[in-house]
Amino acid sequence: MYQYTAFDQRIVDERVAQFRDQTERHLAGELSADDFKVLRLQNGLYIQKHAPMLRVAIPYGLVNTKQVRMFAHIARKYDRDYAHFSTRQNIQFNWPELSRVPDILADLATVQMHAIQTSGNCIRNTTTDQFAGVAPDEVVNPLVWAEIIRQWSTIHPEFAYLPRKFKIAISGSTKDRAATLVHDIGLVALKNDAGQIGFRVIVGGGLGRTPIVGTAIREFLPWQHLITYLEAVLRVYNRLGRRDNKYKARIKILVKESTPAQFAEWVEAEFEATKNGPTLLSQHEIDVVSARFTQPVYKSLPSDDAATVTFAASNSEFARWQRRNVHAHRVSGYAAVTLSLKRIGVPPGDITADELDRVAALADQFNQGELRVTHEQNLVFTDVEVSALPELWRELKALGMATPNIGLIGNIIACPGGDFCDLANAVSIPVAAAIHERFESLDYQFDIGELDLNISGCINACGHHHVGHIGILGVDKHEEEWYQITIGGAQTIAQGGTQTAKIGKIIGPSFARAQVTDVIENLITTYLSLRERDDERFVDVVARTGIEPFKERVYAEAN
Secondary structure, eight states: OBOOOHHHHHHHHHHHHHHHHHHHHHHTTSSOHHHHHHHHHTTTEEEOSSSEEEEEOOGGGEEEHHHHHHHHHHHHHHSSSEEEEOTTSOEEESOOOGGGHHHHHHHHHTTTOOOTTSSSSSBOOOEEOTTTTTOTTBSSOOHHHHHHHHHHHTTOGGGSSOSSOBOEEEEOBSSOOSOGGGSSEEEEEEEOTTSOEEEEEEESOBOTTSOBOOEEEEEEEEGGGHHHHHHHHHHHHHHHSOOSOGGGOSHHHHHHHHOHHHHHHHHHHHHHHHTTSTTOOOHHHHHHHHHTBOOOOOOOOOSSOHHHHHHHHHOHHHHHHHHHHEEOOSSTTEEEEEEOOOOTTSOTTEEEHHHHHHHHHHHHHHSTTEEEEOTTSOEEEEEEEGGGHHHHHHHHHHHTOOOOOTTSTTSOEEOOGGGTOTTOSSOSHHHHHHHHHHTOOHHHHHHHOSOOEEEESSTTOTTOGGGSSEEEEEEEETTEEEEEEEESOEEEEEETTEEEEEOOEEOSSOEEGGGHHHHHHHHHHHHHHHOSSTTOOHHHHHHHHOSHHHHHHHHHHHO
């Protein structure tokens, strides 16, 4: 966990004081709504359908238990006793009063947190793999590099007013769990044949109105040039990106229309002119940032624990949870554990104040006082002793967070949708609830196997529906809620020996809300009839057969 320097703290404290003054002037009628809009967005404050919404930054998804307890305090004192984890590894409060937002930010500052750049046309929160630092397939730990990007990008004067919002993701493992291929910039940390650290740089990816898989413009960028190269990319985009049409203002449009080769040529020219400038990184700077991370303390433990193995053999419920929610760790005798926030009757990613406090207590007891937020809207304990798994499972089961659904259809990703968001064309939460109830049977979920189901309430794709094995998009049709279905998407998929992403294909005309759950079940039934092996995944069957068998069955049943 990164610990603030005095300079870090000063930036946050001064921003709180600044925003308090701006808010007071707005409430006093001295700042118009239009003038205040730019200022509030710089501080993560949206005006949603019913109330303001405050989005708090969780840099690269890493928090400590003191911060989690602060979330619980804010939920109780300023909100309606709950909070929501988003697909950008952040946390959102949906009901704060505008006049009290500066007080929330002041409370956050006491635990080294803020809401800076969680909205607006700037560089947003950099995200990474939820297992960063502990994954067995990790080549380079991306956490220090993500922190360096955070420090560079925070209140960067040159990139405070970009043509549109800008998102960066970084991965350091052989499997891309950070969705780097569908970000404005995706970075894959790796080592060359000489053992030197560098980055594969991918640009122009993104979802939304025009979903595009990014293109690698540098296969190996030496780590010293990480920031100088990012600056080159941002400068080209800032200079050439469209500002006359917000729907065509993302970097992916510039890359597509100019061609990736031409964009890469522009970046290389900018880079060559500036690469030895003041942002060239040194080993000393890396060491200083690294030293400010708290490090887990590992015991010398056997890889397996006899008591845990025996308990799993005698308790099928625990064994299922261990199979789906417990993940391999690079250190012998330890495991990473996903706490599922996908529960019947609870919107995906929602958590109450009491639950936040209880999770913090469990993280202190089992996980050395830290935890992660995932872009799948769950939580992760990364350093659990294998011998403690049965006890942790009992505690999580009592808390309702031990459902063994990670990687299954029950692990639905969904944005808040029309229940909260002004931009949404349709609701997401009730649709997710209906599907969750239809597929509540864990036996059925395990039989279906690995399947990502993502829901977005509008084309902005906050629910990442384009890269779901099944994607659901809310659309406006004659001022009524309808839903478009895509299949075959994937945020990462092996192809030709490399990792890529895949955008799902629309199966046909949209469906009324009352039809959606039946449509999903028909898709699943079709898949089960087509798969050639029990371990052939839904997305693999779609790749093998195409969408036609699914389309034919779904529309025959719908009509």
